Amino acid sequence: MQNDLNILVVEADQTKAHEILEALKDGGWQNATVIASASALERILQQHDPDIILIDLANPDRDTLEHLCFVSNARKRPVAMFVDQTDEAMTQTAISAGLSAYVVNGLQKDRIKPVLETAIARFNVITKMQSELEAAKQALADRKTIDRAKGLLISARNISEDEAYSLLRKTAMDQGRKVIDVATALVTASELLQ
Amino acid sequence: MKMTPIHCGYLPLVDCAPLIIAQELRFAAEEGLDLQLMKQPSWSALRDRLAFGQIDFAHMLSPMPIAMSLGLGGVATRVDALMVLSVNGTVIGISADLERQMQQTGWTNSFDAPQATSRALFEASSRPLRIGVPFPFSMHRMLLETWLSQAPGYAQERIEIVTVPPPQMADAMREGALDMFCVGEPWGTVAVQHSGASLILPGSSIWACAPEKVLGVRHDWAAENSQTCQAMIRALSKATHWLDQPQNTPLATSILARSQHLDLPDHAIDPALTHQITTKLGQPPRQTDRFLRFYQSAANFPWLSQASWIADVLSDWHALENDQARKIARACFRSDLYRAALAPIGVDLPKTSEKVEGALKAPTLTSSTMGQMILGPDEFFNGAVFDFSASDMPKN
Numbered sequence: 001m002q003n004d005l006n007i008l009v010v011e012a013d014q015t016k017a018h019e020i021l022e023a024l025k026d027g028g029w030q031n032a033t034v035i036a037s038a039s040a041l042e043r044i045l046q047q048h049d050p051d052i053i054l055i056d057l058a059n060p061d062r063d064t065l066e067h068l069c070f071v072s073n074a075r076k077r078p079v080a081m082f083v084d085q086t087d088e089a090m091t092q093t094a095i096s097a098g099l100s101a102y103v104v105n106g107l108q109k110d111r112i113k114p115v116l117e118t119a120i121a122r123f124n125v126i127t128k129m130q131s132e133l134e135a136a137k138q139a140l141a142d143r144k145t146i147d148r149a150k151g152l153l154i155s156a157r158n159i160s161e162d163e164a165y166s167l168l169r170k171t172a173m174d175q176g177r178k179v180i181d182v183a184t185a186l187v188t189a190s191e192l193l194q
Numbered sequence: 195m196k197m198t199p200i201h202c203g204y205l206p207l208v209d210c211a212p213l214i215i216a217q218e219l220r221f222a223a224e225e226g227l228d229l230q231l232m233k234q235p236s237w238s239a240l241r242d243r244l245a246f247g248q249i250d251f252a253h254m255l256s257p258m259p260i261a262m263s264l265g266l267g268g269v270a271t272r273v274d275a276l277m278v279l280s281v282n283g284t285v286i287g288i289s290a291d292l293e294r295q296m297q298q299t300g301w302t303n304s305f306d307a308p309q310a311t312s313r314a315l316f317e318a319s320s321r322p323l324r325i326g327v328p329f330p331f332s333m334h335r336m337l338l339e340t341w342l343s344q345a346p347g348y349a350q351e352r353i354e355i356v357t358v359p360p361p362q363m364a365d366a367m368r369e370g371a372l373d374m375f376c377v378g379e380p381w382g383t384v385a386v387q388h389s390g391a392s393l394i395l396p397g398s399s400i401w402a403c404a405p406e407k408v409l410g411v412r413h414d415w416a417a418e419n420s421q422t423c424q425a426m427i428r429a430l431s432k433a434t435h436w437l438d439q440p441q442n443t444p445l446a447t448s449i450l451a452r453s454q455h456l457d458l459p460d461h462a463i464d465p466a467l468t469h470q471i472t473t474k475l476g477q478p479p480r481q482t483d484r485f486l487r488f489y490q491s492a493a494n495f496p497w498l499s500q501a502s503w504i505a506d507v508l509s510d511w512h513a514l515e516n517d518q519a520r521k522i523a524r525a526c527f528r529s530d531l532y533r534a535a536l537a538p539i540g541v542d543l544p545k546t547s548e549k550v551e552g553a554l555k556a557p558t559l560t561s562s563t564m565g566q567m568i569l570g571p572d573e574f575f576n577g578a579v580f581d582f583s584a585s586d587m588p589k590n
Contacts, residue, residue, distance in 0.1 A: 058236075061236075062235075062236045067356060092246055
């Protein structure tokens with residue numbers, strides 16, 4: 001019953017696109033396609049004739065999609081609507097998750113809802129994963145900077161690695177700054193002096 | 195003083211200047227507002243966030259509040275325009291290929307001849323012109339259609355208007371995906387610099403006083419937060435007044451260039467504020483009168499007649515009942531709140547909230563609340579005149 005729905009996902013990030021497709025497949029929707037950008041949108045919309053279009057709220061291509069849905073091809077294909085006629089609370093949840101969806105006229109509410117719920121859930125997971133990934137990348141970058149600062153102290157003052165770190169930490173505490181800020185300042189200053 | 199935090203969405207275009215100036219020069223703070231500016235990735239995203247209360251105010255394309263109130267596109271929500279933030283400031287440009295073809299018809303680019311230019315466009319091109327605009331509900335699209343539909347040789351299928359996000363406009367021109375565009379600064383200048391495009395007209399040559407951006411707010415929110423709305427109108431009125439003083443232009447350019455909100459270099463901001471527009475790479479800039487304007491000639495006043503004009507275009511596009519559409523549109527343009535905010539602080543205001551759009555060919559002295567003020571010009575390229583009070587319209 002569900003798997004005859006034609007779903008189009010507009011997403012440039014391949015990993016993210018893959019995640020959403022997987023989630024939809026797990027939910028029983030086999031008929032989902034991904035496109036990366038709006039340049040191919042017009043042609044795809046006509047060929048594919050999707051029932052639902054899912055797109056990141058922050059995707060700048062949304063304005064192009066709106067134009068195609070509401071204006072350009074009104075005579076050639078059914079007019080799509082932004083999902084608010086289904087369920088306001090649901091749309092609010094979708095927008096908070098960073099998801100926007102367009103539904104082609106005539107599709108019943110009870111068929112849209114499970115697709116949106118699945119996509120929203122996956123969007124939330126992706127957002128969390130992305131912020132975790134960012135945090136991990138940042139931590140790694142910070143550690144590299146702190147290691148370089150320690151190295152500078154070790155060679156300049158002829159002290160041990162532990163002493164170098166203690167010195168960085170003490171300086172940070174005394175100045176009410178973070179260890180990474182002191183380390184960055186030291187690395188920048190030494191680069192300037194070379 | 196206890197500051198009221200307010201969140202205002204905007205798109206990083208030169209015409210969001212009043213918001214940045216209101217924040218940086220503390221016009222907002224003087225009104226007790228802690229103005230937080232929130233950059234948006236697209237007009238659709240800005241619209242959705244306003245509709246769902248994630249932002250309180252928004253820098254919007256002038257047709258957007260009316261389209262939203264009419265339930266066109268996206269979430270149907272009653273949205274009001276508290277004031278006009280800027281008039282004019284858009285440019286129309288063409289690809290190098292199209293320019294060559296037009297020149298073969300004997301046309302030369304004077305940057306101020308809409309009728310000769312549209313004639314040459316249709317003579318030069320045998321296939322449909324593909325034209326980029328920033329959003330379906332934009333003054334850009336309204337001006338383009340108003341202008342081109344009057345040209346000899348025009349037929350609906352000879353133009354195809356598509357939406358392209360402004361930062362992608364220059365690339366789309368270079369790749370040949372577009373023949374032509376209408377866009378706000380800095381993106382016209384960017385297209386000239388990076389894709390060999392030529393600017394053929396300023397938007398103001400089609401309508402000399404076209405409301406470009408407005409300050410949008412949810413109707414229900416405005417009713418509950420009338421004092422905050424009025425404070426915001428006062429702050430932005432002061433910011434626009436400051437921006438329109440020629441001696442402030444260099445400082446304004448510096449403030450905007452170093453603002454993290456805009457993230458544009460000086461040379462991208464300068465043409466819009468100095469009205470010195472370079473229409474083709476290697477040519478000297480042209481002084482363009484009536485370009486982006488923030489305050490002069492009651493530029494900020496949300497005229498009910500402007501709302502009617504927009505309503506008529508939207509009714510035509512979407513086959514709406516015209517009288518009803520006008521009524522809804524006029525209720526969006528809150529000249530009542532605008533007056534309530536500014537009359538007590540001695541800002542001179544027009545006597546009426548309605549004018550005959552297109553009637554003023556030159557700056558004209560008209561009666562105001564404090565005596566007399568200069569309005570206009572507001573003429574259309576073809577001399578069209580829109581007197582909405584003549585029809586059987588309910589006044590509000």
